[in-house]
Amino acid sequence: MNRYRTHTCNDLREGDVGKTVKLAGWVHRKRDHGNLLFVDIRDHYGVTQLVMESGSDSFPVLDKARPETVVCVAGRVVARSKETINDELPTGRIEVRVDRVEVLSEAEELPLQVFGDQVYPEETRLRYRFLDLRRDALHRNIVLRAKVIARIRELMTAAGFMEFQTPILTASSPEGARDFLVPSRLHPGKFYALPQAPQQFKQLIMVAGFDRYFQIAPCFRDEDARADRSPGEFYQLDVEMSFVEQEDVFSAIEPVLAQIFKEFSNRRVPEPFPRIPYAESLLKYGSDKPDLRNPIQIADVTAAFKDSGFSIFARAIEKGAVVRAIPAPGAADRPRSFFDKMNDWAKGEGAPGLGYIIFAADEAKGPIAKQLDAARLKLIQDAAGIGPGDGVFFACDKAPTAAKLAGAARTRVGEDLGVIAKDEYRLCWITDFPFYEYDEEEKKVVFSHNPFSMPQGGLEALASKPPLEIKAHQYDVVCNGIELCSGAIRNHRPDIMVKAFEIAGYTAADVEQRFGGLLNAFRFGAPPHGGLAPGIDRIVMLLADEANLREVILFPMNQRAEDLMMGAPAEVLPRQLRELHLRVALPEPKKS
Numbered sequence: 001m002n003r004y005r006t007h008t009c010n011d012l013r014e015g016d017v018g019k020t021v022k023l024a025g026w027v028h029r030k031r032d033h034g035n036l037l038f039v040d041i042r043d044h045y046g047v048t049q050l051v052m053e054s055g056s057d058s059f060p061v062l063d064k065a066r067p068e069t070v071v072c073v074a075g076r077v078v079a080r081s082k083e084t085i086n087d088e089l090p091t092g093r094i095e096v097r098v099d100r101v102e103v104l105s106e107a108e109e110l111p112l113q114v115f116g117d118q119v120y121p122e123e124t125r126l127r128y129r130f131l132d133l134r135r136d137a138l139h140r141n142i143v144l145r146a147k148v149i150a151r152i153r154e155l156m157t158a159a160g161f162m163e164f165q166t167p168i169l170t171a172s173s174p175e176g177a178r179d180f181l182v183p184s185r186l187h188p189g190k191f192y193a194l195p196q197a198p199q200q201f202k203q204l205i206m207v208a209g210f211d212r213y214f215q216i217a218p219c220f221r222d223e224d225a226r227a228d229r230s231p232g233e234f235y236q237l238d239v240e241m242s243f244v245e246q247e248d249v250f251s252a253i254e255p256v257l258a259q260i261f262k263e264f265s266n267r268r269v270p271e272p273f274p275r276i277p278y279a280e281s282l283l284k285y286g287s288d289k290p291d292l293r294n295p296i297q298i299a300d301v302t303a304a305f306k307d308s309g310f311s312i313f314a315r316a317i318e319k320g321a322v323v324r325a326i327p328a329p330g331a332a333d334r335p336r337s338f339f340d341k342m343n344d345w346a347k348g349e350g351a352p353g354l355g356y357i358i359f360a361a362d363e364a365k366g367p368i369a370k371q372l373d374a375a376r377l378k379l380i381q382d383a384a385g386i387g388p389g390d391g392v393f394f395a396c397d398k399a400p401t402a403a404k405l406a407g408a409a410r411t412r413v414g415e416d417l418g419v420i421a422k423d424e425y426r427l428c429w430i431t432d433f434p435f436y437e438y439d440e441e442e443k444k445v446v447f448s449h450n451p452f453s454m455p456q457g458g459l460e461a462l463a464s465k466p467p468l469e470i471k472a473h474q475y476d477v478v479c480n481g482i483e484l485c486s487g488a489i490r491n492h493r494p495d496i497m498v499k500a501f502e503i504a505g506y507t508a509a510d511v512e513q514r515f516g517g518l519l520n521a522f523r524f525g526a527p528p529h530g531g532l533a534p535g536i537d538r539i540v541m542l543l544a545d546e547a548n549l550r551e552v553i554l555f556p557m558n559q560r561a562e563d564l565m566m567g568a569p570a571e572v573l574p575r576q577l578r579e580l581h582l583r584v585a586l587p588e589p590k591k592s
Contacts (some may be wrong), residue, residue: 004072004104006103010046016077021096023048024072024104026134027065029115037063038095040115041073049086049095050075058101068114068134070106074100118328124289127465127564129555132374141552144359145540152237152536155256161212161239166201167219168194169567171517178222188581194220197533199452200518202240203490206529207521212252213240216536222561223383230549231561236485239263240531244472246489249530250275250429257477257484257534261425264543268299268424273477277432286324286407288433291481292426294414297385298406303324304379313355313396324395324406325384328413329570330537331391332358338416339366342393345412355394359386368394411481412530425542427479435472436503447504450472452518454530462499477534479542487532494522 004024012021014355025043026031039050039062050073052059065071070352075098086092109124109299111121111127114134125132132138153163172179172193179193195201198221205213217238225231239410241249252272261269281288282356284297302322305313313323330389339356346354357380358365364377372380393413395406414420435446454470459468473489491497501511512519540552550556558562577583 008045009043009048017079019077020073027069048091050098052098061101066107067565070105072102073098141544143157156214163216166198175451179222183580206242207526211242225559235536236533238533242527242529274428282403286403289478289483294422296410299384301383304376324402326409327384327386328391332389345468347413358391361388431475432471433474435470450488457494485532485534489530492526
């Protein structure tokens, strides 16, 4: 028999009545009813109610035990009376009448309570994360995470993928976010970098002749925190495949993602995932991360306002602006304040405003409607797919700015009108990303996404097309407005890679110096290959219905990339710096 328990705190049922058992766990909750003491004992698996009479020799021990004290109890399983049955608990039809109690570890006064739903400051929760993790919701999230990762491994292995581990200490990359650098003791003045992703290594795995690779990979990026991005480190399902085109990658990974979202939720997961070109996504949804649960689609109505009587938009169009229409289905019966509040919201977002038209049953209403003839109003209705009873808002600006405002307005209108489906996971592929973009600050052409991607049209496109017209074999997976991952068909030819980097301002020598390991491997026969890397943290965040990644990570850092529990980052001893041949050059204190 186990020294501490015969059963877990979730095992006992009515069929166990009469058994003598031992349980071990934390004192979760206590209720003193005079001559009877009721105590809920909790372990990883669940909760069981204990009951002890005041005359018992062990009564003072359990009576004095603070919440979260760890105890081992022995007693007999009895059925609860009908009026005390709690069917919300799996063990809610029984209780254990305790004969003996052993305190295994006493708890001091708690800085945060485990029982209940009291809200605590983030600093308290992170400093005492081991206590926070005992709370039901967070504990459940971490268990969910473990189950999701285990199931992903099963599905990937069943699909013919093999799991390999790539190096953690590697070379610094000039692309992407800042690296975390690790000084080398054996090579003074030189540094390793923690991998931002196993990008080059997984490509080298394909060059080495392995056909299908995956890894639950840790990635490290020295970047600021966001609600959907953890500072410092994160995990991703890293995937690469040989001898594939874009649709081959989609066909392999889409069933895995769909299965995970189906198995770990009660929500609908429509299949197949739509394929939406980047330009179309910006037009229809105002974002390359569309939330398809929202049925509202943005439309281009520039033609309806060009040379029109509504001079504000007409003059802006002459200067290169566009007009995007955001339908508000069924909003014609909303009070005027609904439309005014949207206009005020847009001003709060830094826009001049958000014009609108109300298409009532008999006429079009609003300041803009008065400036447009019937033909232009009909053009707007046809383009936006609206009719009598609907409203429509307008965003007028240069295309990128108009898209951003229209996308945010689409979300707000959808929320206000209650048309966003809450019981679905709507996943989609965003495809055909531009290979290059123009950096206004640097005044030059730069890579827009992944420099290792294959440009559509290959070497011929690089040689003959304007850079900003070249698209890449790059794609994202988006779920409910959150980007789960990016991926691409890789550039596996040295000549195409050198030319692609040349357009972005790199010389052949630069490419050789920075990516020599990968480039050299490609010279010895590289298969066409591609992959992607869905974020584990984001997948679990969506499945747990949480708004912040910290709720699905065991030991997250705070917004300032600090581990309050372990005290990292921290100063090190002078001896350690000497061994690494380093000196610390602290920044000058800011003048007040």
